[in-house]
Amino acid sequence: MKQAELVRILEEDKPHVKLPLRQFYGVVWSSIKMMFAYKSWMIMDLLSTFASVVMYYFVGLQVNPLILSESGWGTSYLAFSLVGVATSNYLWSCLVRLSHSIQHEIRGGTLETIAVTPVNMLTFFIGQTVRGYLVSLILLVGIFVVGIGGLGVHFQMTSASLMATLLLFILMLISNQALGLIAAGIVMVHKRGDPIAFLVASMNEFLAGVLYPLEMLSAFPLLQAVSMMFPYTYALDGMRRALILGASLADAGVLTDILVLSGFSALLAPVGFVVLNWGYRTIRENGSTSSY
């Protein structure tokens, strides 16, 4: 192409209207395109998740149903663990995905390229988390399809229990994503991996009762007390009440979980935004937007 032609095309313009939703779409679109560039990673991830469901099926055969029923969670260990396994992917997405992505952007020098465009950095950061949510959604659907369709797990899926599950699920995302924002803000400044996010996610998975009833922790009061400090504990409890026991929003246990989760969300979400903003401002103050 000749230079004159390029100049003519570049000079043809229309007014640029700032549309945050369109920018958000651009972030999500590019992020999903990149994900499809890692085809073998995606296939391995799907296979390993489904393999873990089958593994819990066999573990469930070894678990004494009395232990579960004494805790009030029915008799199917697979139903119990499936709720934990399916949602723990989301937990990791919420807590770790953003800080991983920020590390990657700083190392790659792309964070600066984004930061000099008119996009609001919060739009960009939140857009970056969507990919993790989508992958987790695929895994979640897959896990339930394998569990219910393939291994015969039975859940109480009435409209009331599903409504309660959905609300608890949304609150779980908000409260844990707020923790993820805090971790991302700290990672941006300290640039030392994301030990906080990793620690919180691992402790959550261990202490919130993903694979065992929390009642089993009664012999360890300190651990039980720590488990009560994680929003995920309440989300799991509520979702199990709804899906395994058929509880609705009117159930006192579900209602308590929703209230606690709402409290966590209301408290953590503003803190998350403040810490993320602080992190971004700090790296602009100390000139480390491209060093990790």
Added chain:
Amino acid sequence: MYAVETLGLTKYFEKKGSKSARIVAVDHVSFGVKEGEFFGLLGPNGAGKTTLIKILCTLIIPDEGTARVAGYDVMKQPDGVKESIGWLHGETGGRALYWRLSARDNLMFYAYLQNIPSDVAKKRINALLDFFDLTKDAERLVKDFSTGMKVRVMLARTFLPNAPVLLMDEPTVGLDALGAIETRKLLRSVCKDLGKTIVFTTHNIVEAERLCERIAVMDKGKVVAIDTPLRLSEMTRKFRGVEVKVSGSQEDALKVLERVEGVKRVRNVRPEEDHTVIQLEVVNEDEALTRIPESLRKNGIRLIGIQVALPTLEEVFMSLTGGEKE
């Protein structure tokens, strides 16, 4: 009005390992860049060029002073600044692209963030890919590109928003000699045709001399001089002299030149392929420019050219920055 203007711009950084000690990265820098001007920031590594250009594109928050780009204050109106600039960070050697996206998708993503309407963006992307000779590789992932190709994608991205001000940090770093020459040629001609204002950093003196209408020489965070390459040369010259190009016998020419009235001494003799360049220190350049051709002609020595001797930009740079150069 200036397209880019700074006033007392200052940035401190904490010294590594000491929270109380700090270093001045940019030290009370003031300058103005006219609309359509090609302006260079020249200095050795650590001079403060990158910090300065990053302040201009809102990536770094200054501690003191003000800066305006396209009329927008970098602190108070960062969105206005971002909508008015195209940015290229050449030092990354193509890192600042998404390697798992194709060249076209990298540009489209940037178009989304820049709020460029889709139909305009698609047209521009096609034109830029074609202009930078990337059309046949447009759908390939950038990870498979050579460094030169990655820099061309970055250049295309810089031009995509058609912003009035282009801020470029070491745009030719990582390119081979031919790639660097082509990029310089392109920057000069395209930017002139589009009427862009360009501020770019370099530690390459030849690049600064060839591209820039004016240069700010930076050292230890300070701007030590700002002017055209020619005036910077005049400013720092330490002797009055002329440079004479002659063909034929070098010895004969030297004998004649040493006898010309007003010639104090021969400073330098540089034999070239088919002629010799002789630098002379003289009492008065104007008189020397008249007398020397006459004497050479009378003695049958062929004169190819004669001009006032000015220091090269390299000598200027060394003189202004205390002898240190990259």
